[in-house]
Amino acid sequence: MYLTSRVEEIDESPTLAISSKAKQMKNQGLDIVGLGAGEPDFETPDHIKEAGIEAIEAGFTHYTTTSGIQELKEAICNKLKRDNGLEYNTDEIIVSSGAKHSLYNTLQAICEEGDEIIVPTPYWVSYPQQIKLAGGETVVIETSEENGFKLKPEDLKAKINNKTRGIILNTPSNPTGTVYTEEELAEIAKIAVENGIYIIADEIYEKIYYDQKPVSIASLNKEIKELTILINGVSKAYSMTGWRIGYAAAESEIVSAMSKLQSHSTSNPNSIAQKASLAALQGSQEPVEKMVTAFEKRRNYILDRINRINGLSARKPKGAFYLFVNVSELIGSKIANNEVVDDNKLADVLLTEAKVAVVPGSAFGAPSYLRLSYAASLSELTKALDRIEGLLGTEA
Structure with a gap:
């Protein structure tokens, strides 16, 4: 089969790949907490959905x-x-x-x-x-x-x-x-x-x-x-x-x-x-303001928890809904009988052992980091952080 070099040289999106693997594990009946996806977990505001419905009903479909x-x-x-x-x-x-x-x-x-x-x-x-x-x-x-x-x-x-x-x-x-x-x-x-x-x-x-x-x-x-x-x-x-x-x-x-x-x-x-x-x-921008308020609460929570877990540290993000976590202290260590050779392996260990999906920093040109999305509910974040903490332990 012939494929162009242009296509063969392109890498699959690692964020979508992580999400896909997590979904496959979920389909197998495993309880996976996904902190990999880059999308808000909130519903599209009602007035926006209604405008879409009105467009369909008005025949605005061409x-x-x-x-x-x-x-x-x-x-x-x-x-x-x-x-x-x-x-x-x-x-x-x-x-x-x-x-x-x-x-x-x-x-x-x-x-x-x-x-x-x-x-x-x-x-x-x-x-x-x-x-x-x-x-x-x-x-x-x-x-x-x-x-x-x-x-x-x-x-x-x-x-x-x-x-x-x-x-x-x-x-x-x-x-x-x-x-x-x-x-x-x-x-x-x-x-x-x-x-x-x-x-x-x-x-x-x-x-x-x-x-x-x-x-x-x-x-x-x-x-x-x-x-x-x-x-x-x-x-x-x-x-x-x-x-x-x-x-x-x-x-x-x-x-x-x-x-x-x-x-x-x-x-x-x-x-x-x-x-x-x-x-x-x-339309009203109130749903945006409410969402950002919720993200800020989650940001403060995940930042505090991550900085108390062994081998992890992160700076306070000023925007978006991601925490970029420094994991350099864990590279070269052994976790649950797995040799953590790099951030990709650590992400895999977190998925297989803690059932938490994150994205390795190498995907963003920054090895020895992980990206955690806090576009997830506080209950899901709590579950994920409890599992990571259980696997890695807390700092003394």
Whole structure:
């Protein structure tokens, strides 16, 4: 059987692979606690579901304009102005089948064979794979836990050359929960403008924060706005992961190129989901606020428990709903007769011995860490942490 090298070189999403294995074990009758999935455990708010139902009943079930319906693009423009202080026209907005699709379109539109895209670690698992699909090269910049997993300006400058096309910046971050300050973003923006490179701003977790509100880098000045391709969507904020609606905001030439690409791949995003997303952006934001309040309570609980378990430690995340746990002390140890050679093996031991599914840090370019999602109920978190504690013990 013949398969292209392009496909064979792509790795399966490790987060989805972990979730799949956990589901298989559940189907075998095992009680698995899943802390691997990157989706809220809350129901999509009723007013959003009702809008979807109304769209079906009204017969809004056919093709729409490739780049999304006009009223949704107008709502996105209003949202960006209201929440981020950004002025966009509807010809600078494209709606796609999820934020992942928006990112894919972006890289296909701006990245040529051999171009370099800078990606700080820890990174979301799909960044390097999508860069590879676009024919580009991922240039990794390692960040440190001591520095809050934040990119240092001097490290960015050192990696830029005539092949550099852009940098992906994810804030709030998956998997670390890191949120950049306005001052930190300004330093990165200055470097991008000086070198004429794009900022691909992944802001999908924008509404899930616990302290200072995240700043959109595009809002800093006109020069950086012209170089920014802003990626966002409704999946995380409105618990709409299965509805598959994301969007990008950028200069009209870039959006036009992305729309052309989309017209020959997926065509328009789901018509019903677009109407539901319109309700999400225009309707009550109270469900989002309640969800974030619940996430903050869970964050504080899981952080306290993890930092009391033998061999585990974690920093307090400022956004998103993940805890990035340092497990370096456990590498090389033996747990339940298993040699823990790396974070992948530790994740496997936790799944087989404690029946808790987590994602190894290697998937995010950061070995010796684990990502735990606290997008699970407090009762499920308690069960998971009791099991991990039972397996590893607590610090003296």
